[in-house]
Structures are given as C-alpha cells and as structure tokens.
Amino acid sequence: MPALTEATQRATVASSALPGRRRVLDLPEMRWAAAALVLFLVGLAVQLMGGPAWSWWVLYLASYLTGGWEPALAGLQALRDKTLDVDLLMVAAAIGAAAIGQITDGALLIVIFATSGALEALATARTEDAVRGLLDLAPDSATRVSEDGREETVRAADLEVGDVVLVRPGERVGADATVITGASEIDQATITGEPLPVDKAPGDEVFAGTLNGTGALRIRVDRRAEDSVVARIAALVHEAGQTKARTQLFIEKIEQRYSIGMVAVTIAVFAIPLLLGDTLQAALLRAMTFMIVASPCAVVLATMPPLLAAIANAGRHGVLVKSAVVMEQLGTTTRVAFDKTGTLTRGIPELAEIHVLTSDMTVDDVLVLAAAAEHPSEHPLGEAIARAAKTRGLRWPDSTDFVAKPGLGVSATVDGARITVVSPKGLPDNLDRADAEVVALVQQRGCTAVIVTAAARPIAVLGLTDQLRPDAADAVAAAARLTGRTPVLLTGDNETAATMLGDRVGITDVRAGLLPHDKVDAVAELQADGTRLVMVGDGINDAPALAAAHAGVAMGGAGSDLTLQTADAVVIGDDLSAVSTVIALSRRARRVVVANLIIAATFIAVLVIWDLTATLPLPLGVAGHEGSTVIVGLNGLRLLRGAAWRTAAGAT
Incomplete structure (x- = not known):
C-alpha cells in the first residue's frame, strides 16, 4: 500500500541515519500502532462489559487518532500529488462507520492498517542495521x-x-x-x-x-x-532488497483503480438518490451503508489471519517467519537450494579416518600420541583430534616443548619422543610412495589429511571432515518430494568435499567454490526460467544469496547476525526438516486465503448489489459485513492448531 511503502521509506532513512540497533524497537510507527491496539482492546472490553457508551466511544476515538493520523496524513499528501490510495479511503470508511454509529468496525480497521505499517517499517529498519553490522567486520x-x-x-x-x-x-x-x-x-x-x-x-x-x-x-x-568482498556483500544485500520492493508497484496500481472506483460509486450512491428526490438523511445513510459493506475489512481478514496463524504455529515449532508476505511467498516455492557448511553440516571438524602406517602401533597408540601433541593447540583440527581421543576413553601423557608452525602443524615432545602432527606439505621429502598414496586417498574422499610422525618417521595419516547433520539426507529428500525437483547445493567449499557431501545426502546438482557474488549469480541463473527458489544458509557469505532468492531461510543456531536479519525466515532450532514443513504449511495457508477471499468477495458482492438495487437495512448490512469478517477470521485461525503443523510435516 502506498502509505505503508512511505512508512518503509521513512524507516529506511531513520535506520541509515541513527547509530545502534535498539532504535528498531523505538520506531514511531510501532508506538502509534501499539497505542491504537491497546486503546481498541480496552474500549472493546468496556463495551462488552456494558460500560457507558461515552466511555468506549472516547476510547475508540482515541484509537482512531493514534492509529489513523499517519495513514490519513500520508493519504492527504498523496491526494495533493493527485494520487488516491486505499489507506485514505479506509480512514474515510472508519469515519463513516463512526458517523452512523458503527465505531467498533472503524476502530478495528484503523488498528489493522496501523499494525501492518509498523511491521513493515520494523523489518526494513532491522535489515538496514544488519547490513551496517556486516561492514563492522572489517577492522577500523x-x-x-x-x-x-x-x-x-x-x-x-x-x-x-x-x-x-x-x-x-x-x-x-x-x-x-x-x-x-x-x-x-x-x-x-x-x-x-x-x-x-x-x-x-x-x-x-x-x-x-x-x-x-x-x-x-x-x-x-x-x-x-x-x-572489498565484504563491502560487496553488503551492497548485494541492499540491491536485492531494493529489487524485491519494486514488485509492489503492480499492487499499488490495483489499489489506485479500486480507490478511484470506490470513491466514484460512493458519491454516486449519495448523489443520484438525492437528485431523484430522496431525503438528505436517507441518501447519506445509503452512501454510508455502501461504504461499510464495500469496506475491505473482510478481504483484509481473509488474508491476514491464515498467514499470521501459520506464522504463530511455525514459531511454536522453531521457525520464525518474518512477515505474512514471506509466509505467502514460501508456498510458491518450486525448488530448494542448500548451503553446505553450517547448513547441511554442523561446521565442526571431526576425525573420520585413521590410517596407521607402521605395524608396531595400533590406532589407539597413534591417537594417544597425536592428542598429546595437539592438546595445547587451539586449532580446530587439533581440538577434533583430542575430542576423538576422549570419545574413545583414551588418556594421554603431558607434552613438553610444544611448537605451533602456522600453516603447517604442531610438534611436541611426548614420553621422550618428538611427535609432529602436520599438513602433508610440511613433509614433502619424508613420504614414500605408499604413504603419499594414503594421503591422496584421504583427500579424494573429501577429508583434510594430516600426518602424524614420531622421531621424524610417519606413523599415521588422519582424515578430518565436517560433521554431517543427522537429518540432512531426510531434509533433502523431503524438499525433493515437496517441490518435485532435486535440490541444489551452493557452497564455497572445494569441489571434492562438496561432491562427496552431495552424494551422501542425495544432491546431484553441486556448485562449489562459490564466493558470495558467485552464489548470487547461481541463484539468478536458477531463477531465470521462472523457478521460485528458496535458499537455505547460515553464514554471512550466504546473506546476498538469501536476499536474491525468492525466499531466504537461515539456520538460526549458528547463523550470522546479518544472515538472520537478511533471511525471510529463520529455523531457530537448526531442524532442517522444518524447512519443508514450513513450505507445506505456507501452501495450506495460501489455500485458506483463496477460500477466504471467495467468501469475502461473495458477501461484499451480494451486499453491494442489494444496497445498489434495493434498500439494504443498515443493521442487516452491518450484520452481513461483520458475519463475513467473523467467518473468514475463524477459518484462518484454524491454522493455529498443532494439527496444522503435523499435517504439513506429513505432507513432506
């Protein structure tokens, strides 16, 4: 909506101008929307409890003022620029409702629109904060x-x-x-x-x-x-977000036509009977009745409750979907792309292979010596070796004379022997052909190879790899079943490791060695034929691709701050299976939205035709309007039930 778009632009300017991050919780749109909601709820409570009419009228009018002044002002500014938007008409409809005594309807309408504007402004401000946080990675x-x-x-x-x-x-x-x-x-x-x-x-x-x-x-x-690459990532995130925003232009054109048509018909409904001899009061009552029954309250509720209910349900099951727009977009997904590290894998190295090169030692002997040498090290590979020894219940002696050689490995004295744990390039002259073949075999399997030596003699080759998530293969299979197309793997890791992982989880379309801008290019290529791609990732390097994709889903457990802000949805619990489930839930929500729109449109059409061709009693018009609102609202709220999530999970 134009007014909401302007609110978003104001939030963007505020976000760019002010330092810090807590300001996104202090947006004026949020304060006004919250005040309008509180006043409406208090007024409704007083009304239902039988309080004096003046008391709840005052509360409702205060809700009008706090929630409606901003869209009214934006609408008047648009009117000054010869543009008519729905927000101004909704304020007018709310005022009309109050004029004929239906102030509750008008206050509810004001609250809905004020809340929508606040949520959009909040999302925009947080994204701008996240982009600036990315740039803070580079040292000053x-x-x-x-x-x-x-x-x-x-x-x-x-x-x-x-x-x-x-x-x-x-x-x-x-x-x-x-x-x-x-x-x-x-x-x-x-x-x-x-x-x-x-x-x-x-x-x-x-x-x-x-x-x-x-x-x-x-x-x-x-x-x-x-x-720099990090600056280009920030630019890519911003550009992708701007590209998405331009898709709202078509919606604005529809709103403009509707607004003009609604004003024209309302004036005609008032003027024509008046010219034909009807009384002023009767003509005004007919026009206000038309404005009430033609008001899109039921249409608004036809869309929002199902999507918001689906959002709440997903939130209870560990998936944060950031807006109703995103929930709707997820349902149109036709293919899923996964990042590798931190998404399909845990991003934590583990010892996968131990190849003993000498007959006078066992696997445990080698692991004890390697763990003793690596124990003082802070390198992730050293931690993985020590962790593997602990898992086997092994104890190792203290080491002395520890030396770390950056880029090569470590060495230490263990029980009087000099033990080294080094990269293969650290021992180019000490490996015979058989040992070199073992190293090559480990590397061909997608592992990082390190060599353990004792007194300068190679005694073992260790293979370390990233830990695959236990649910990765099932999540890939579920995405394939749901979309009818095999997912794609987009990763910055090397070709060998990526292909090996793809084979393990069932992905044949593997694209490796991708820098952030390469991932954006890959997303654009995949979407060039009309594919609606959901990108699932966790790292800062994934943020531009998440923003460029039809929808971006971040793995929240280890996800970077920028990625969590850029993504359209966040899997809080790192449950990969939730990605397909939330897509299935979105599809169900979209079906409910379509059903609600049919119900709402039918009620509005019948009531409008009745009002235009005959005399629609105001109480009946209000009852029909409110009845359609209640029906579509309750239909949408069915998605709050836990059964809706279980049904979506079963659909994958």
Whole structure:
C-alpha cells in the first residue's frame, strides 16, 4: 500500500541515519500502532462489559487518532500529488462507520492498517542495521609497512592498492590482499563458508574481515575498502532488497483503480438518490451503508489471519517467519537450494579416518600420541583430534616443548619422543610412495589429511571432515518430494568435499567454490526460467544469496547476525526438516486465503448489489459485513492448531 511503502521509506532513512540497533524497537510507527491496539482492546472490553457508551466511544476515538493520523496524513499528501490510495479511503470508511454509529468496525480497521505499517517499517529498519553490522567486520585500522620497514597505524579505509600491511596473530585482515611473506591459517568462514581455517602462504589471497590465526603475515593490498568482498556483500544485500520492493508497484496500481472506483460509486450512491428526490438523511445513510459493506475489512481478514496463524504455529515449532508476505511467498516455492557448511553440516571438524602406517602401533597408540601433541593447540583440527581421543576413553601423557608452525602443524615432545602432527606439505621429502598414496586417498574422499610422525618417521595419516547433520539426507529428500525437483547445493567449499557431501545426502546438482557474488549469480541463473527458489544458509557469505532468492531461510543456531536479519525466515532450532514443513504449511495457508477471499468477495458482492438495487437495512448490512469478517477470521485461525503443523510435516 502506498502509505505503508512511505512508512518503509521513512524507516529506511531513520535506520541509515541513527547509530545502534535498539532504535528498531523505538520506531514511531510501532508506538502509534501499539497505542491504537491497546486503546481498541480496552474500549472493546468496556463495551462488552456494558460500560457507558461515552466511555468506549472516547476510547475508540482515541484509537482512531493514534492509529489513523499517519495513514490519513500520508493519504492527504498523496491526494495533493493527485494520487488516491486505499489507506485514505479506509480512514474515510472508519469515519463513516463512526458517523452512523458503527465505531467498533472503524476502530478495528484503523488498528489493522496501523499494525501492518509498523511491521513493515520494523523489518526494513532491522535489515538496514544488519547490513551496517556486516561492514563492522572489517577492522577500523591496519598496520601499514613503508618501503624502509617502518610501521604506522592507519585507517583501513585509507589503504591504497599496493600498500603492504602487517597482520599480526589474532588480528582481522584489513583489506582484500595477497600474502607476500609469512605463513598462517585464516578463518574465512564469514566469506567463503569453509568450515576449517585455510593455510595461507606467499601468493595466496586473503579477504578483509577474515580472522588471522597464529602466524604473522605481510600482505599487499589488492582492492580498496569500498571494493572489498565484504563491502560487496553488503551492497548485494541492499540491491536485492531494493529489487524485491519494486514488485509492489503492480499492487499499488490495483489499489489506485479500486480507490478511484470506490470513491466514484460512493458519491454516486449519495448523489443520484438525492437528485431523484430522496431525503438528505436517507441518501447519506445509503452512501454510508455502501461504504461499510464495500469496506475491505473482510478481504483484509481473509488474508491476514491464515498467514499470521501459520506464522504463530511455525514459531511454536522453531521457525520464525518474518512477515505474512514471506509466509505467502514460501508456498510458491518450486525448488530448494542448500548451503553446505553450517547448513547441511554442523561446521565442526571431526576425525573420520585413521590410517596407521607402521605395524608396531595400533590406532589407539597413534591417537594417544597425536592428542598429546595437539592438546595445547587451539586449532580446530587439533581440538577434533583430542575430542576423538576422549570419545574413545583414551588418556594421554603431558607434552613438553610444544611448537605451533602456522600453516603447517604442531610438534611436541611426548614420553621422550618428538611427535609432529602436520599438513602433508610440511613433509614433502619424508613420504614414500605408499604413504603419499594414503594421503591422496584421504583427500579424494573429501577429508583434510594430516600426518602424524614420531622421531621424524610417519606413523599415521588422519582424515578430518565436517560433521554431517543427522537429518540432512531426510531434509533433502523431503524438499525433493515437496517441490518435485532435486535440490541444489551452493557452497564455497572445494569441489571434492562438496561432491562427496552431495552424494551422501542425495544432491546431484553441486556448485562449489562459490564466493558470495558467485552464489548470487547461481541463484539468478536458477531463477531465470521462472523457478521460485528458496535458499537455505547460515553464514554471512550466504546473506546476498538469501536476499536474491525468492525466499531466504537461515539456520538460526549458528547463523550470522546479518544472515538472520537478511533471511525471510529463520529455523531457530537448526531442524532442517522444518524447512519443508514450513513450505507445506505456507501452501495450506495460501489455500485458506483463496477460500477466504471467495467468501469475502461473495458477501461484499451480494451486499453491494442489494444496497445498489434495493434498500439494504443498515443493521442487516452491518450484520452481513461483520458475519463475513467473523467467518473468514475463524477459518484462518484454524491454522493455529498443532494439527496444522503435523499435517504439513506429513505432507513432506
């Protein structure tokens, strides 16, 4: 609606201008809508309890004022620009209702429209906050190194292409750049979605906002701050959101035609009988009756209760759907796309394979030595090895002389022997052909390979991989059954790991090695033929794709702040099966909406025709109007029942 769109624009401006995040809970639209709702409910209670008429009239009129002044003002401004919108007509209808004594109807109408505007403004403000939060990932300052080796702290935004920057252990990378000296591991899950830190050496690319590990790096800046990958993610989210907003133009055109038609008919209903000799009071009563019975209250309730009831039901089962529009969109889904890390997998490494290379040791012997060496390490792979040893009930001795080699591995003295746990590239000269074949086999299976040595002799190859969610395969199968099309996998991880996971969960369309803008391109390609794609992801790198897709669903347990704000729906409990269930629930809600619209349109058509062709008694007109409202409202509220969720789950 035009007034709601203007409210959204005001919220966007406010969101961009003010710092902090708590302001989204302090939007004026929310305060006015809440006040209107409270006043309406109090007035209704006083009326039902038989209070004096003046008391509940005062409360209803106060509800009119608090909830109706803003859409009325917006409608008058639109009228000044020679545009007529439904919001102004609804305010007029509410005033007309009060004029003939039906103030309860008018107050309810005011509350509905005020609440809708507040919810839209809130959603827009929170999205703008989230985009700004993404940009906060990049550090404010960086250590620039001059040609003569001097170090100076500068603003990251002032870095130029070609500058050399020092990144110390534990710092965030200040710019998209190339490593020129040093070695370390970089946690770049926020950009690529890869579950494990990536070893970096001279010649490798690093991204602004990613987190350096235990080594020091000198990097050469490749892009200015405004051109960095993290900045482009924010831009993509904003652009995708703007593209969605333009789809409302068609709705506004329909509203404009309806508004003009309703005004013309109302004037005619008043003027023609008056010209034909009817009394002023009778003509006015007929016109107000027409305005009441033609009021789209039943149409509004035909749509909102089913969708809001479905939202509430989904919320009770761990799925947050952000608006009625989103709930309606989910029901039109024709294909589902999944991210890999943190979505189909847990994003936590686990020890999957142990290959002993010597006959004088057992699996437990190797695992005890590796765990003892890795125990002081904070690297996720080391934690996975120690966790695997604990799971087996193994105890390991204390280690001494622990040394971490960034990008390579660790070494320590355990029971007098020097034990190392290193990447294969850390032992290029110490692997014979048979050992190298074992390493290659582990890597071909999509695992990260590390080698355990004792006294410089390789004794085992360990394979580590990301943990697959136990419900991943079932969730993929449910999505395929529901949409009739096999889901697609979009991931920043490598081709081998992605293909292996696709085979395990039943996905054949695998697209790997995707940066955030690549995922947006993939979403656009998938939707080019009219496919309505739901994108399911969890990381910041998924946010642009979530915004670009027909609907975006975030896995909320480990989801990034931006992703949770950008997504249209959030699975709070990380239950993948809930994705298909909420789509099925949305489809049922859409069917109820269609049924309600038919009921509402039938009542309105009959009452309007009656009023135009005969004399429709006002009490009967109000009863018919209210009766249709009650019928469609109760029909929609059926989706609040737990049985509705269970039915939707069974449909998948």
